[in-house]
Amino acid sequence: MTSDDQKSSGPSRDVAQASSRRVLRGSDYAVALSGTQEGDVQPMPGFILPHDESRASLLVTVRATFSALRHTQGHTVVAQAYEIGVRSLPFLCLVLAFVGGIIVYQAGIQAMRIVPDTSGIGPGYIELLVRDLAANLTGLMLATRVGASIAAEIGSMKVTDQLDALRLCQADPVSYLVAPRFLACVLVTPILTIIAGACALGSGTLVGALAFDIRPQNFLDPRFVTLGALATGFLKSLAFGFAIPLVSAHAGLYTRVGSQGVGDATTQAVVGSSIAVIVLGFFIGAVLHVLLGGA
Amino acid sequence: MALFNGALLAGLGQGLVRVVRAVGTQAMVLGAATRATAQGQCDVEELRSALLRLGLGSIPVVVSTAVFVGGLMVVQSAPLLSRFGAESYLGWGAGFGILREVGPVLTGLMISGRVGSNNTAELGTLTVTEQVDGLRALAIDPAGYLIAPRVWAIILTTLIGTVVSMLVALLGAAAAGLFLLHVHPLTFYNGLTSGMLTWLDVLHGLAKALAFGVVIATSSTAFGLGATGGPPGVGRAVGGSVVATAVLIFTMDALVSITSRVQ
Numbered sequence: 001m002t003s004d005d006q007k008s009s010g011p012s013r014d015v016a017q018a019s020s021r022r023v024l025r026g027s028d029y030a031v032a033l034s035g036t037q038e039g040d041v042q043p044m045p046g047f048i049l050p051h052d053e054s055r056a057s058l059l060v061t062v063r064a065t066f067s068a069l070r071h072t073q074g075h076t077v078v079a080q081a082y083e084i085g086v087r088s089l090p091f092l093c094l095v096l097a098f099v100g101g102i103i104v105y106q107a108g109i110q111a112m113r114i115v116p117d118t119s120g121i122g123p124g125y126i127e128l129l130v131r132d133l134a135a136n137l138t139g140l141m142l143a144t145r146v147g148a149s150i151a152a153e154i155g156s157m158k159v160t161d162q163l164d165a166l167r168l169c170q171a172d173p174v175s176y177l178v179a180p181r182f183l184a185c186v187l188v189t190p191i192l193t194i195i196a197g198a199c200a201l202g203s204g205t206l207v208g209a210l211a212f213d214i215r216p217q218n219f220l221d222p223r224f225v226t227l228g229a230l231a232t233g234f235l236k237s238l239a240f241g242f243a244i245p246l247v248s249a250h251a252g253l254y255t256r257v258g259s260q261g262v263g264d265a266t267t268q269a270v271v272g273s274s275i276a277v278i279v280l281g282f283f284i285g286a287v288l289h290v291l292l293g294g295a
Numbered sequence: 296m297a298l299f300n301g302a303l304l305a306g307l308g309q310g311l312v313r314v315v316r317a318v319g320t321q322a323m324v325l326g327a328a329t330r331a332t333a334q335g336q337c338d339v340e341e342l343r344s345a346l347l348r349l350g351l352g353s354i355p356v357v358v359s360t361a362v363f364v365g366g367l368m369v370v371q372s373a374p375l376l377s378r379f380g381a382e383s384y385l386g387w388g389a390g391f392g393i394l395r396e397v398g399p400v401l402t403g404l405m406i407s408g409r410v411g412s413n414n415t416a417e418l419g420t421l422t423v424t425e426q427v428d429g430l431r432a433l434a435i436d437p438a439g440y441l442i443a444p445r446v447w448a449i450i451l452t453t454l455i456g457t458v459v460s461m462l463v464a465l466l467g468a469a470a471a472g473l474f475l476l477h478v479h480p481l482t483f484y485n486g487l488t489s490g491m492l493t494w495l496d497v498l499h500g501l502a503k504a505l506a507f508g509v510v511i512a513t514s515s516t517a518f519g520l521g522a523t524g525g526p527p528g529v530g531r532a533v534g535g536s537v538v539a540t541a542v543l544i545f546t547m548d549a550l551v552s553i554t555s556r557v558q
Contacts, residue, residue: 152530262530263416270408285370
């Protein structure tokens with residue numbers, strides 16, 4: 001129902017148009033609501049999502065999210081960055097500090113088994129941390145923490161019909177709910193990786209000093225850290241930042257209605273994004289290892 | 296000091312109360328399961344169906360994770376090994392990591408994500424729809440009918456899943472070593488069985504798996520039975536359970552690693 005339609009009067013023409021008109025789709029409602037000209041039809045991204053959910057696929061959600069990025073408001077991104085970033089920080093730092101300490105402890109025991117030389121532990125650990133460990137573990141923990149909360153939030157809105165309410169208010173669920181979470185996660189994940197990695201470094205140094213008498217000056221020796229290692233770590237954290245919100249939001253958007261639906265969607269988000277992190281981590285690590293001339 | 300104002304102290308106190316309450320609830324879940332089983336009230340039919348549903352259902356996730364975890368271990372150790380030309384140690388390095396640390400921890404995390412959150416979702420649904428009260432009204436003890444079968448099924452699933460994932464991860468590591476580092480599988484096998492790894496290392500991994508199984512089972516059950524407020528409440532319970540279980544898994548990991556000094 002564009003403004004052209006409204007100008008053209010005459011009942012017979014209207015009837016003819018109505019009868020020839022195909023079944024209304026989402027984009028038609030979008031045009032009707034936003035009232036733009038036929039020429040510059042910009043269907044609102046939320047309506048790109050298929051209404052019959054049998055055609056739901058992750059690809060559709062990804063496309064809808066990317067086309068919704070233009071409509072995203074900055075302040076929602078900031079709010080989500082706080083929610084995702086700052087609220088996850090204590091959890092992340094706790095876990096990474098534990099893991100860092102354990103790894104140094106186990107590596108120290110192993111090193112003692114072969115040669116009683118602890119000078120390689122620190123540099124080796126720092127390299128491992130920069131290249132793989134910080135990004136992989138942060139990714140896994142974010143998949144758990146952020147994945148579960150995104151799917152639970154969007155899923156609860158779905159089962160209580162709040163997504164439809166948003167559509168009625170001409171606020172598109174994808175650009176209003178998914179895109180800010182996506183942008184915030186992409187921005188925040190590398191930063192979180194660095195902070196959490198620093199926690200693991202600190203606890204590793206502490207364990208090294210307490211359990212194996214490695215002096216911190218000798219432990220904190222970045223001689224093995226190459227540019228390639230830094231690039232691998234950064235690329236991984238960026239990839240995880242992309243994958244986690246998309247997989248989780250997808251699970252949330254297609255929550256089945258019913259009391260078990262939200263729980264199932266949350267499960268699916270956690271499992272899906274954890275697997276995405278592990279698989280992406282392996283492939284990025286393997287590809288960069290081959291590209292940077294390891295094999 | 297301005298840092299220690301009332302709000303911060305109150306926040307710390309609330310956090311502490313939350314942690315103590317969570318741990319206490321989990322101990323009560325474990326106690327209820329043990330009591331019901333000791334009294335012979337653990338529903339065998341429910342246990343069988345829980346094992347099928349939770350155990351078999353998690354095998355694809357565990358196996359697919361394990362393959363990539365094995366590969367990941369090889370990719371992680373590749374620069375170190377090629378720097379020192381120590382390819383013959385690949386089997387030992389990967390085996391050490393997989394058997395003692397990464398195998399149990401990642402299997403625990405995946406089972407927590409798949410089985411634990413499924414358990415929370417089911418129990419949460421039963422709770423918010425007041426079906427647990429319905430059971431009580433029918434004089435069926437929820438401890439024997441709901442709690443005990445699930446707790447034992449999850450602990451057993453975690454143990455078996457860890458063994459499976461150790462084997463699959465070692466195969467994945469051998470494959471990744473062959474394709475990425477051109478280490479012959481026989482070299483990998485020799486490194487693995489060169490005597491630097493003993494059955495104590497496997498036992499260490501299994502001890503961790505047992506601890507993780509208990510944590511996953513009790514935490515997911517406690518969060519599920521504590522769900523309030525309709526379908527969104529179930530979602531919140533699942534999220535809370537997964538996060539709490541992850542923290543507990545790493546805490547138990549540190550505890551087991553440091554208390555068992557296998558030299």
